[in-house]
Amino acid sequence: MTDLIGRVALVTGANRGLGAAFVTELLERGASKVYAAARRPDAVTATDPRVVPLELDVTDADSIRRAAEAAPDVTVLVNNAGISANQSLVTGDLDEIHREFDTNFWGPVLVTRAFAPVIAGNGGGAIINMHSALSWYAIGSYSATKAALWSASNSARVDLAPQRIQVVGVHVGYVDTDMAAGADGYKVPPTQVVNEALDAVAAGDAEAIVGETAQHVKSVLHEDVRALYPQLAG
Template sequence: MTDLTGRTALVTGANRGLGAAFVAELLARGASKAYAAARRPESVDVTDPRVVPLELDVTDAESIRRAAEAAPDVTVLVNNAGIGVNQSLVSGDLDEIHREFDTNFWGPVLVTRAFAPILTANGGGAIVNMHSALSWYAIGSYSATKAALWSASNSTRVELAPQGVQVVGVHVGYVDTDMAAHADGYKVPPAQVVAEALDAVEAGDAEAIVGETAQQVKAVLDQDVRVLYPQLAR
């Protein structure tokens, strides 16, 4: 478990939506500082003096290196930045698929590689990775990126545990942010996602399964693949 009191956090994609909600809730739970990382740091709300805007493009190795140099006191990392392109893996735009993997998979992996030594040097802490219910239910390139990140989280969790670093994967369906503006149906409020994710951090859990959609998919993962994809049984 990781007590958030007095922690210094860094949240990627923090200028709006879920990222901004993570920053606010981390501070509400006692974090002393939150680096709000974004490609355009001028877009970050800095009304709270504990919020430190930080330029970070998770697809740019040099940008990641500079961010790690600028934030050597981090003990909680939230890999939140992501995009939703969702191309067909068979016939979709390959450049767009690469862009999606660069952001949703390689971004968190490279940011983790840069900051894991910092967390370790600072005595340990926590990494939160935003997965999706689509980590477990495939609909195209987006879900492939999230499935890959789920696997990466499992690997890094095992590797970093002996160094006192907790890795929490967050699975959720549609969240009520700009990214899901196109989607119909129920969308989980950002505040709920963030609250349950940070509850998992403080409880020492490995995953946060937020909302009915993620819970339903998780419940059938041990069953025949045709339960998830009934069209295969036709």
């Protein structure tokens, strides 16, 4: 359980979409400062004086180190930055797959490694990782990156609990942002995702399962794999 009032947070990929929504809602819930981290901090448009644009490329170890040095007061970390190349793991472009893993998996892992000592040194806090319902439903390389991050979050949750750091994984279907602009079907509003994620932090939960798609996928994980992949039934 992590009270957000007075907290100092850092959000990766904060210049738009879900990241920008996290910045806004953290402030609404009483955060005293939010580092809005992005590769191009000039793209952060927030005018609230509590928002501090911060340069951070989650694929660059030196950039991560500099960000941790520049933000020594962080107690809440939101690992939101991500990309979608969604290549076939069998026939897809390996360079694109590596780029996707560098951003979606290694990015959060390396940012967590850099900021966990900062958060612990400030008395503990919380880390939020954006997993996706595709952590559990495989459609290509994007799913693989999110499944790997889900596993990493589970490991980090155990490792960091003694340091009073809560780790929350967020699973959700398509979100109504630029990343899902080409997708068909219902898209969860960013504000719903953010609110349920931060509610999970406040409640001391380990996961936030947002929307019907993520809830359905989780509900059938205990069944035969063909419950998720009916094309295998034949």
